[in-house]
Structures are given as structure tokens and as C-alpha cells.
Amino acid sequence: MSKLPGNAGVSVLGDKSLEFYRDPVSFCRQRIDKHRSRVFVSRLLNRPTVFICSVEAMRELLCEKSNQFLKDPTDLMTNVYGDTIVTTNGEEACLLRLSFTSLFTGTRLESSSDYITSVCERCLKDLSVRDQPQCGYSVFKHLGTELVLGLFLNVRAEEQPELFEEISQLCTTHWHGLISAPINLKGPLWSSGFSTALDARDKLMDIVKDKLQNDKEGFVGHLGSLPLPDSRAAAQHLLLFISALIPKALASLLTSFTLALSGNEKEETRRRAKEDPDFLHRVLLEVQRLWPPFIGGRRLADQDSTLAGFLVPKDYGVVYISHAIHRDPEVFQEPDSFLPDRWSGRNAGQEHFLCSFGNGPRNCIGPKLTNVFLKLIILPPVPRFFPPSIPPIHPAPPLHQGNLHS
Numbered sequence: 001m002s003k004l005p006g007n008a009g010v011s012v013l014g015d016k017s018l019e020f021y022r023d024p025v026s027f028c029r030q031r032i033d034k035h036r037s038r039v040f041v042s043r044l045l046n047r048p049t050v051f052i053c054s055v056e057a058m059r060e061l062l063c064e065k066s067n068q069f070l071k072d073p074t075d076l077m078t079n080v081y082g083d084t085i086v087t088t089n090g091e092e093a094c095l096l097r098l099s100f101t102s103l104f105t106g107t108r109l110e111s112s113s114d115y116i117t118s119v120c121e122r123c124l125k126d127l128s129v130r131d132q133p134q135c136g137y138s139v140f141k142h143l144g145t146e147l148v149l150g151l152f153l154n155v156r157a158e159e160q161p162e163l164f165e166e167i168s169q170l171c172t173t174h175w176h177g178l179i180s181a182p183i184n185l186k187g188p189l190w191s192s193g194f195s196t197a198l199d200a201r202d203k204l205m206d207i208v209k210d211k212l213q214n215d216k217e218g219f220v221g222h223l224g225s226l227p228l229p230d231s232r233a234a235a236q237h238l239l240l241f242i243s244a245l246i247p248k249a250l251a252s253l254l255t256s257f258t259l260a261l262s263g264n265e266k267e268e269t270r271r272r273a274k275e276d277p278d279f280l281h282r283v284l285l286e287v288q289r290l291w292p293p294f295i296g297g298r299r300l301a302d303q304d305s306t307l308a309g310f311l312v313p314k315d316y317g318v319v320y321i322s323h324a325i326h327r328d329p330e331v332f333q334e335p336d337s338f339l340p341d342r343w344s345g346r347n348a349g350q351e352h353f354l355c356s357f358g359n360g361p362r363n364c365i366g367p368k369l370t371n372v373f374l375k376l377i378i379l380p381p382v383p384r385f386f387p388p389s390i391p392p393i394h395p396a397p398p399l400h401q402g403n404l405h406s
Contacts, residue, residue, distance in 0.1 A: 001306055001309065001310070001311050002309055002310050002311070003310070003311065004039070004040065004041040004050060004310045004311065004312070005035035005036075005037045005039070005040045005041070005310075006031060006035055006040035006041040006042055006051075007041065007042070008041050008042065008043050008048035008049075009042070009043040009048075011046060012046060014043045015043045015044070015045070015046050016042050016043055016044060017043075017044050017045055017046075020042075020044060024295050024321065024323070025323055025324075028051060028053055028321050028323070028324045029324075031051070032053055032324070038052075038053040038054035038057070038308075038324065038328060039051070039052060039053065039054060039057050039307060039308045039310055040053075041316075044317060044319060045317065047315075047316070047317045048313075048316050048317065049316065049317035049318065049319055050307065050310070050312050050316055050317070050318045050319070051319055051321060052296075052307065052318060052319065052320040052321065052325065053320075053321050053324035053325055053328070054308060054324075054325060054328050054330065055325055055328045055330065055331045055353045056308055056328075056330070057307045057308040057320075058320045058325045058355055058359065059352075059353075059359070059360075060307050060308065061299065061307055061318060061320055062297075062320065062355065062358065062359040062360035062362065062363070063359060063360035063361070065305060065307070066360050066361055066362060067302075068301065068302055068303055068305045069299035069300065069301055069302065069305070069318055070089045070299060070300055070302050071086075071087055071088065071089050071093075071299065071300075071362075072298060072299070072300050072317075073087070073089070075087060075298070076177070076178055076182055077178070079177070079182060079198075080174065080177040080178055080197065080198075080201060081201075081236060081239060081240050081243070082232065082236035082239070083232075083233075083236065084096075084233075084236050084237055084240050085097060085100060085237065085240075085365065086240065092229060093362065095229065096228070096229070096233070096237075097365060099226045099227065099228060100226070100237065100365055101365055103219065103222055103223065103226075104365050104366050104368055104369050105368055112151055112372070113372070113376060115147075115150060115151065116147060116151075116372065116373060116376045116377075117376055119143065119146050119147055119150065120143065120376060120377045122158075123139070123142065123143040123146060124139075124143070124377070136254070136255050136258055137251050137252070137255045138251075140250060140251035140254040140255060141247050141248060141250075141251035142247075143247075143250075143251075143254075143377070144246060144247030144248070144249075144250035144251055144373070145168050145171070145244075145247045146164075147246075147247075147250075147373060148241070148242055148246050148247055149164060149167060149168070149242055151218070151219055152219045152220070152238065152241045152242050153167070153207075153208075153211055153219075153220065153238070153242050154211065154215050154217065154218050154219075154220055155167060167204070167207060167242070170200045170203055170204050170207075171200075171204065171242065171243055171244050172244060173196060173197055173199075173200035174197050174200040174201050174204060174243060174244070175197075175243060175244035175245075175248075176193055176196070176197050177193070177194050177196075177197025177198060177200075177201070178197075180192065180193035180194040180197060181193070181194060182194050183195075184198060201239070204239055204242075205235055205239060208235045208238045208239050208242070209235050211238070212224045212234055212235060212238065219241075220238070223237070223238055246366065246369075246370070248293065249293040249294065249357075249370065250370060250373055250374070252291070252293035253284075253287060253288065253291075253293055253370075253374060254374070254377065256287045256290070256291035257283070257284065257287045257374075257378070260283075260286075260287055260290075260291075260338055261273065261283070269283070269340070273378075274379075277375075277379075278344075279340065280375070280378065280379070281343075282340040282341065282342075282343040282344060283340045284371075284374060284375075285340070285343050285351060285354070286338055286339065286340045286342070286343065288326075288354060288356050289326040289327075289332070289354055290326065290327075290336075290338060291323075292322035292323055292326060292354075292355075292356040293356060294322060294356065295319075295321060295322065295323070296319055296320045296321045296322045296323075296325075296355065297319070297320055297355075297358055298317060298318070298319050299317070299318045299319075299320075300315065300316070300317055300318070301313065301314050301315060301316045301317075301318060302314065320355060322354075322355050322356055325353075325355055326354060326355075326356075331347070331350070331353055332347065333346060357370070
């Protein structure tokens with residue numbers, strides 16, 4: 001058992017949160033080079049925190065030892081969303097996962113394909129005829145918002161434009177609570193960003209509760225009929241599902257896909273992706289590997305334990321960094337290169353080494369839905385989306401640096 005490389009610093013003065021959130025990629029790269037280790041310790045959110053940047057340690061944390069490293073009950077996600085499948089631990093988390101998994105698989109996804117296709121055709125049809133550069137990330141985020149609000153809340157932009165716009169704005173304001181200092185201050189002329197986010201949450205909850213009470217069709221109806229722990233659970237989870245979380249992840253991946261396949265030198269790659277669904281799947285895996293949409297996730301050590309042979313004391317924080325894990329040279333040769341065929345060669349069958357949406361028994365329950373979104377957006381009957389037919393777009397950073405995906 002070895003001592004963790006790095007320094008946890010002293011309380012407050014030694015905190016590195018500002019440096020980390022300003023540029024998490026550089027933060028980790030510098031320390032990996034300095035300590036010659038992909039596991040190291042620093043101080044984050046004023047707590048000694050172990051940073052996980054290797055596949056081996058990530059698999060230990062999220063799979064083999066998931067019962068030793070728990071979700072933080074004081075995390076901002078709890079304040080902003082309440083007790084949900086993302087923030088709970090133990091038996092409650094298992095029961096919630098069993099209840100919700102059925103809503104994101106099988107026939108429920110297949111029954112949504114017509115709506116997804118119609119939204120994609122309408123939102124993307126003009127991309128190929130515009131002459132001026134556009135912010136691709138914004139276009140894709142709006143698309144994701146339409147899909148999420150239509151599928152989960154029965155609010156469709158074409159049918160209820162004013163309500164759709166109101167909810168969209170509230171979701172954006174609410175999301176900013178996750179990237180604001182958790183200070184709830186409100187005055188006649190000024191309110192803190194966190195306070196404004198909580199106000200938006202309350203307004204969204206009123207809309208959500210009304211939908212659950214009065215809508216008996218679609219996702220809302222199925223959610224309302226689930227056997228959940230208490231009367232608040234359905235509303236809190238519906239708030240989570242309609243939040244900016246999914247549109248931001250979808251927009252990030254689509255922006256990265258567009259940039260990765262743009263340019264004359266990628267013509268053959270585009271052709272193969274159009275004609276071969278298996279190759280398209282490998283392209284999407286490689287996009288997810290190189291440009292994960294979230295920084296990673298955070299846990300707390302519930303007991304003294306070890307990760308990759310290093311001692312992790314009880315109550316230490318542990319953060320896994322998707323961008324660094326996906327570029328672990330021990331697993332991915334030429335880790336910084338875009339090589340889709342690695343997934344039919346050396347890394348065939350190793351999709352479980354990715355952690356864009358978590359990993360192990362507490363991974364995200366919605367990756368199948370995200371995969372359906374991506375493939376219905378990219379493949380015909382929406383051929384105009386493919387990069388060669390889009391005008392220049394302004395890229396947005398694929399990595400959302402303001403939050404940790406839990």
C-alpha cells in the first residue's frame with residue numbers, strides 16, 4: 001500500500017477548486033506529469049480529494065469498490081434537484097434504479113423514434129442552406145431541449161411555443177445553480193445566482209406537479225404510475241429529466257462529432273459512417289472517448305480503502321476525470337488521436353472502460369436514450385446534418401467545466 005502522490009494542502013488556503021474548475025484538463029495534465037502518476041491527491045471544495053485519471057482506478061472506484069465510495073449527501077445536486085437517483089445511496093438508490101430503468105429502454109424508446117425524427121428534420125433542415133457561420137453548440141442544445149421537453153413533459157415547441165420558451169429559460173436559470181457559489185441571498189435589487197436558480201426550481205416544480213396531476217399519457221403518465229418511495233419522488237425526478245443536463249450532453253457530443261468529421265481530409269470517414277452503422281457506432285465511441293461531455297463525477301470514501309494500490313482515508317473526496325481516464329496510454333494507444341477503428345481492434349469490446357456517463361452499478365440510466373438521439377439525428381432521414389453539408393460552425397468546448405456529473 002503506497003502513499004498518495006501530491007499534497008492535500010491546508011484548509012481554505014490550500015484549496016485548488018478555482019484552479020481546477022478554470023481548466024480541469026490542464027490541472028490534471030500538470031499533476032500527472034509532476035507526480036508521474038495518474039492517481040494523485042489535492043484539495044477540492046476544501047476537502048482532501050483523490051483525483052482518478054486511470055482506467056484501472058476508475059473501474060475500482062465505480063465497480064469493484066462502489067459500496068465503499070458513496071455519493072455526497074451535501075452535494076449541490078441535492079440542493080438543486082432534491083433526493084433523486086443521482087444523489088441517493090444504498091437501498092433507496094437501488095430501488096429507484098429498478099423503477100426508472102424500464103422508462104429508458106426497449107419499446108418506450110422505439111415508440112419515441114417518430115417524434116425524435118420529426119423534431120430533428122425541422123430543427124436541422126436549414127443548416128445546409130445558410131451562408132453565415134453558426135454556433136453549432138447552440139443549434140444542437142435547442143434541438144436537445146425540444147426533444148427532452150416533448151418526450152418527458154409533453155410540451156412541444158410547435159404546439160405550445162410560449163410555454164416551451166418559458167420552461168427553456170427556467171431550465172437554463174435552474175442549471176446555473178450548479179455552477180454558482182451556494183449562497184442563498186435575496187434582496188429587493190439583487191439576488192445571488194444560487195438564489196435565482198432556486199426560484200427557477202420552484203417555478204419548474206409547479207409546472208411539473210401540474211403535469212403529473214393532469215397528464216396521464218406518455219412519459220409523464222408512466223412516471224406518475226411508478227411505485228416510488230414518497231410523493232415527492234416523481235416530481236423531483238421529472239425535474240431532473242427535463243433539466244439542461246441531457247441537452248447539454250447531447251449538444252456537446254454532436255458538436256464534437258461535427259468538428260471531428262468536418263474537412264476534406266475526412267471525406268472517406270464520412271462516407272463509411274453513412275454507409276456502415278457499425279463504423280458509425282465506433283465513430284461515436286471515439287467522439288465520446290476524446291471529448292466526454294462532463295468532467296467526471298465525485299464520491300466520498302465511506303471507510304479507509306485503496307485505489308490502484310494507494311491508501312484513501314475515510315472521508316476523503318474522490319473525483320474521477322473522464323477526459324484523463326479516456327486518454328490513459330496503458331489502455332488506449334495513441335490516446336490523443338481520433339481513431340474509430342481502435343474499437344474493432346485493440347479496444348474491441350472495451351466500451352466499459354469509458355465513463356462519460358459514469359460506470360458500474362451507479363452509471364447513468366439514460367445512455368441508451370442518448371444513443372438513440374444521436375443516431376436518429378445523424379443518420380437518414382436527416383442526411384443534411386452530416387458535416388460536409390453544414391456551413392461553418394463556431395465550436396463550443398465539448399467539456400462542460402462547470403459541473404461534475406454524479
